[in-house]
Amino acid sequence: MDAIKTWLGRSGLASIAILAVLLLVVFPLAMDTFRLNLVGKYLTYGFVAIGLVMLWGYGGVLSLGQGVFFGLGGYAMAMFLKLEASDPESTKIQSTPGIPDFMDWNQLTELPLWWEPFNSFGFTLFAVVAVPVLLAFSISYAMFKRRVGGVYFAIITQAVALILTVLIIGQQGYTGGVNGMTDLKTLMGWDIRTDEAKTLLYFLTAALLLGAILLCRWIQLSKLGTLLLAMRDKEDRVRFSGYDVSMFKVFAFCLAAALSAIGGAMFTLQVGFMSPSFVGIVPSIEMVIFAAVGGRMSLVGAVYGALLVNFGKTYFSETFPDLWLFLMAALFIGVVMAFPNGLAGLYESHVKPWLARRKQAPAGSGGEPPSASTAPAAPTVPHTTTSSAAAPAADIHLGAKVSSQSA
Amino acid sequence: MSNTDFVLAVEDLTVSFDGFKAIDSLNLYVDRGELRVVIGPNGAGKTTLLDLICGKTKASAGSIKFKNQEMTRLPEHMIVRAGIGRKFQTPSIYENLSVFKNLEVSFPRGRGVFGALGFKCDDAVKAKVDEVAGMIGLADRLDLEAGLLSHGQKQWLEIGMLLMQDPELLMLDEPIAGMSARERELTADLLNRICQNRSVIVIEHDMDFVARIAHKVTVMHQGKILAEGSMDKVQSDPKVIDVYLGH
Amino acid sequence: MSFDEIYNIALMQGFAGLSLFAVLLLMGLGLAIIFGQMGVINMAHGEFMTIGAYTIFLLSSLTETYAPGLIQAYFPFAIVCAFLVAFAFGWLAEWALIRHLYKRPLDTLLATWGLSLGMQQAFRTIIGPKEVSPTLPDWLMGSWSPAEGLDIPINGMFVLGLTIVVTGGVLLALYKSRWGLRVRATVANRSMANAIGINTTRTDRVTFAIGCGIAGVAGAAFTTIGSTGPTSGSLYIVDAFLVVTFGGAASLWGTVVSAFGIAQTQSISEFFLSGSMAKVLTLLLIVTILMLRPQGLFASKVRR
Numbered sequence: 018m019d020a021i022k023t024w025l026g027r028s029g030l031a032s033i034a035i036l037a038v039l040l041l042v043v044f045p046l047a048m049d050t051f052r053l054n055l056v057g058k059y060l061t062y063g064f065v066a067i068g069l070v071m072l073w074g075y076g077g078v079l080s081l082g083q084g085v086f087f088g089l090g091g092y093a094m095a096m097f098l099k100l101e102a103s104d105p106e107s108t109k110i111q112s113t114p115g116i117p118d119f120m121d122w123n124q125l126t127e128l129p130l131w132w133e134p135f136n137s138f139g140f141t142l143f144a145v146v147a148v149p150v151l152l153a154f155s156i157s158y159a160m161f162k163r164r165v166g167g168v169y170f171a172i173i174t175q176a177v178a179l180i181l182t183v184l185i186i187g188q189q190g191y192t193g194g195v196n197g198m199t200d201l202k203t204l205m206g207w208d209i210r211t212d213e214a215k216t217l218l219y220f221l222t223a224a225l226l227l228g229a230i231l232l233c234r235w236i237q238l239s240k241l242g243t244l245l246l247a248m249r250d251k252e253d254r255v256r257f258s259g260y261d262v263s264m265f266k267v268f269a270f271c272l273a274a275a276l277s278a279i280g281g282a283m284f285t286l287q288v289g290f291m292s293p294s295f296v297g298i299v300p301s302i303e304m305v306i307f308a309a310v311g312g313r314m315s316l317v318g319a320v321y322g323a324l325l326v327n328f329g330k331t332y333f334s335e336t337f338p339d340l341w342l343f344l345m346a347a348l349f350i351g352v353v354m355a356f357p358n359g360l361a362g363l364y365e366s367h368v369k370p371w372l373a374r375r376k377q378a379p380a381g382s383g384g385e386p387p388s389a390s391t392a393p394a395a396p397t398v399p400h401t402t403t404s405s406a407a408a409p410a411a412d413i414h415l416g417a418k419v420s421s422q423s424a
Numbered sequence: 425m426s427n428t429d430f431v432l433a434v435e436d437l438t439v440s441f442d443g444f445k446a447i448d449s450l451n452l453y454v455d456r457g458e459l460r461v462v463i464g465p466n467g468a469g470k471t472t473l474l475d476l477i478c479g480k481t482k483a484s485a486g487s488i489k490f491k492n493q494e495m496t497r498l499p500e501h502m503i504v505r506a507g508i509g510r511k512f513q514t515p516s517i518y519e520n521l522s523v524f525k526n527l528e529v530s531f532p533r534g535r536g537v538f539g540a541l542g543f544k545c546d547d548a549v550k551a552k553v554d555e556v557a558g559m560i561g562l563a564d565r566l567d568l569e570a571g572l573l574s575h576g577q578k579q580w581l582e583i584g585m586l587l588m589q590d591p592e593l594l595m596l597d598e599p600i601a602g603m604s605a606r607e608r609e610l611t612a613d614l615l616n617r618i619c620q621n622r623s624v625i626v627i628e629h630d631m632d633f634v635a636r637i638a639h640k641v642t643v644m645h646q647g648k649i650l651a652e653g654s655m656d657k658v659q660s661d662p663k664v665i666d667v668y669l670g671h
Numbered sequence: 672m673s674f675d676e677i678y679n680i681a682l683m684q685g686f687a688g689l690s691l692f693a694v695l696l697l698m699g700l701g702l703a704i705i706f707g708q709m710g711v712i713n714m715a716h717g718e719f720m721t722i723g724a725y726t727i728f729l730l731s732s733l734t735e736t737y738a739p740g741l742i743q744a745y746f747p748f749a750i751v752c753a754f755l756v757a758f759a760f761g762w763l764a765e766w767a768l769i770r771h772l773y774k775r776p777l778d779t780l781l782a783t784w785g786l787s788l789g790m791q792q793a794f795r796t797i798i799g800p801k802e803v804s805p806t807l808p809d810w811l812m813g814s815w816s817p818a819e820g821l822d823i824p825i826n827g828m829f830v831l832g833l834t835i836v837v838t839g840g841v842l843l844a845l846y847k848s849r850w851g852l853r854v855r856a857t858v859a860n861r862s863m864a865n866a867i868g869i870n871t872t873r874t875d876r877v878t879f880a881i882g883c884g885i886a887g888v889a890g891a892a893f894t895t896i897g898s899t900g901p902t903s904g905s906l907y908i909v910d911a912f913l914v915v916t917f918g919g920a921a922s923l924w925g926t927v928v929s930a931f932g933i934a935q936t937q938s939i940s941e942f943f944l945s946g947s948m949a950k951v952l953t954l955l956l957i958v959t960i961l962m963l964r965p966q967g968l969f970a971s972k973v974r975r
Contacts (some may be wrong), residue, residue: 035787064468079777090685168712169965173958179909180954186753187947243529247518254516257478258530259504259589260540268537298909304786309781342792349785353778354771355647 064280069272077249082174088296090278125188197292314362459631688938697889717904723890757887919967
């Protein structure tokens with residue numbers, strides 16, 4: 018039994034299990050459909066955030082263009098839904114029935130050729146992942162093979178985000194322009210606007226996100242995860258141990274892109290539209306702050322970060338819009354200056370020792386002091402699932418050391 | 425050029441940085457099983473030479489043949505896979521990983537992206553780790569975080585990480601820098617042991633240490649080879665005394 | 672369309688590109704100094720430009736209210752003020768924020784982005800969300816027609832002249848002054864510079880402030896060709912970064928050349944394509960070239 022607990026703790030599964038209970042049981046029981054849908058929307062950013070944990074926290078590569086992949090995934094899904102919503106019957110008032118409304122407004126008279134494949138749901142699902150990954154591969158392969166990294170890479174990804182936004186806004190007839198693709202109604206005949214559909218989509222998003230976290234955790238625990246960490250600190254040593262460092266970074270970037278794209282597609286399904294405002298420079302850099310607030314080394318923490326920041330954004334930008342931007346500014350500066358490992362780091366440095374002390378106190382002075390080097394065993398994990406500080410992850414203590422070294 | 429029996433044949437090697445020739449038409453041949461020490465004053469181009477051989481720096485002209493295979497155009501990781509290992513001047517290990525992990529990661533299997541995903545630490549890996557850890561004297565430190573090792577142990581660990589790959593040519597840049605006298609002795613023994621089935625190139629300043637390990641000594645000066653031969657021969661060479669040993 | 676007309680349009684389009692060139696170069700110059708010297712990516716650089724632009728606006732309003740007679744003369748003085756105000760804020764930012772983050776370039780990037788958000792919101796709260804334009808002296812208005820059908824705006828030429836003066840001044844300061852010597856020594860070898868008695872902390876702060884001050888001048892130049900809003904600066908930040916990386920981060924000469932190339936590409940392609948497609952094309956071109964030649968146009972090979 019103890020062995021199982023230790024294993025749970027070491028692989029970080031305990032914290033993932035708590036998140037799963039929170040997402041699959043607590044939230045659905047405690048919230049109405051509207052709120053649940055909102056959380057579902059925030060969770061789609063969780064995909065981006067865990068992608069950034071793999072890319073930035075583990076790989077040491079910062080991308081300021083994750084909105085590109087989020088957007089490409091979202092747009093691919095939106096194109097399918099838009100085509101379905103634009104059947105000749107419901108668009109018969111247009112001068113060219115059967116094509117999306119924005120095309121008609123922009124004097125297009127037939128569906129562009131590259132839109133055709135998006136009539137197929139199978140192709141759309143494929144494209145949701147394949148298009149972003151292909152783009153991510155070509156960008157990162159070219160850059161990493163030439164040893165471009167750090168701030169240069171960040172700037173290039175930012176430029177890509179700008180290019181795509183300008184392109185989408187400029188090519189109204191093909192993309193819906195600044196308004197994006199709106200009025201998405203059904204998915205293969207299934208109305209996605211009903212409460213039941215929204216609840217179901219929420220569960221689908223949560224399940225996919227948990228699956229993605231497990232996948233990433235498995236990668237972290239594999240040799241590839243070790244190599245990513247090793248590369249971040251001693252890139253030359255890894256290279257001169259016979260590894261093609263660039264390909265590992267390319268993999269991390271493609272993985273992050275694929276995750277973001279899945280998040281984007283789920284976003285479109287839950288929210289019912291996609292627009293360039295989720296693609297550009299500002300949303301892309303905001304996505305980085307989700308991971309930073311949660312803890313750039315913690316998958317579970319990143320999800321809490323995405324939830325918390327987006328909740329704050331919704332709350333403040335409705336109630337005190339001015340204050341929100343100042344708060345956002347403080348968040349960026351604070352997370353970098355004061356707690357670089359985010360919530361997960363705070364949990365690791367403050368909450369956990371405190372819990373350990375409390376647990377020990379009744380046992381008297383005879384109890385063995387908790388060893389700092391062992392991963393948190395399951396019993397020390399708090400059961401107060403609603404607390405935001407419940408972002409426990411065994412993978413933190415590695416990160417804490419790394420950052421104290423790089424500081 | 426011609427095929428040779430040498431493990432490493434460097435011919436007419438030149439590299440220039442904005443006109444400054446750090447290595448100037450240099451020739452160097454290393455035999456199988458040989459332990460070669462390269463000495464020379466600071467700025468002679470010793471480290472640059474190692475950088476060129478392992479591909480860290482690209483040559484402007486000339487050829488580097490390892491087992492008659494041209495290396496100058498290969499990317500670094502392919503040069504490593506061909507069998508050349510390189511230790512850096514300052515110990516370059518993964519401080520946050522355990523000694524065991526440091527060695528395990530250096531095991532030459534699962535080097536591709538998907539290979540690394542599917543890599544399993546099986547008995548063969550464990551046996552190799554144990555063997556190497558024994559050689560470098562860290563057998564009882566396997567679970568320790570590498571950052572907590574002493575400076576000398578870190579140097580050994582990096583040598584151990586290279587040994588995991590079983591390279592046919594091992595290049596060590598100042599392996600005993602910062603070591604105590606006792607550690608130097610142990611390192612000399614270690615080097616003498618590991619060169620039995622591979623060639624080793626060592627850059628070193630400490631003449632006593634050089635005398636203990638060198639089969640042959642190469643003296644570099646201003647990107648060129650000034651003298652080559654046994655320790656005694658080199659030490660009595662007036663040119664060498666003039667530029668290096670004299671002061 | 673006759674050949675003469677095409678020639679004139681091309682020339683005017685070229686001059687339109689020169690205004691953009693001036694703003695990009697001034698922005699890029701400040702960034703290049705900061706990045707080249709300290710390896711710091713300043714995402715808030717655009718906001719320092721906005722500070723400069725607002726300074727001009729403020730002084731123009733003050734002059735109009737209290738000394739309307741001086742409206743023809745205040746502008747050069749205001750440019751100096753724009754530099755000084757941006758310099759002061761840059762000094763403050765370095766002291767409060769940047770100095771804690773050296774050696775963590777990616778974190779600096781995020782922190783300065785936060786700074787930029789905060790500054791934008793501060794502009795919105797203090798000055799207001801509406802775009803403002805200063806009253807410019809009459810001699811900046813109008814255009815110069817050296818030939819029939821050819822109109823070259825005077826403000827464009829003024830901006831260009833200003834840019835040349837500032838660029839020349841920066842190059843001169845960097846290569847002839849004590850400050851320049853300290854900066855170059857620090858870039859070449861920080862610990863050695865420290866050891867021989869250069870106060871690198873102070874050098875960093877002055878350098879960062881000067882970079883921001885130049886952004887302030889860019890803001891002054893910007894007021895002659897557009898109106899200023901809280902987010903005016905952020906519109907130029909990506910372009911300015913690309914100017915710096917494209918030119919080769921350590922080379923100021925490269926910054927000049929790449930600013931010219933980018934501005935002209937943008938301006939000339941704007942004549943053939945819609946504005947947004949011209950932008951896409953220009954950016955795409957730069958990104959592609961940067962992928963093939965990541966060290967930028969001008970970079971020297973260094974022994975490591």
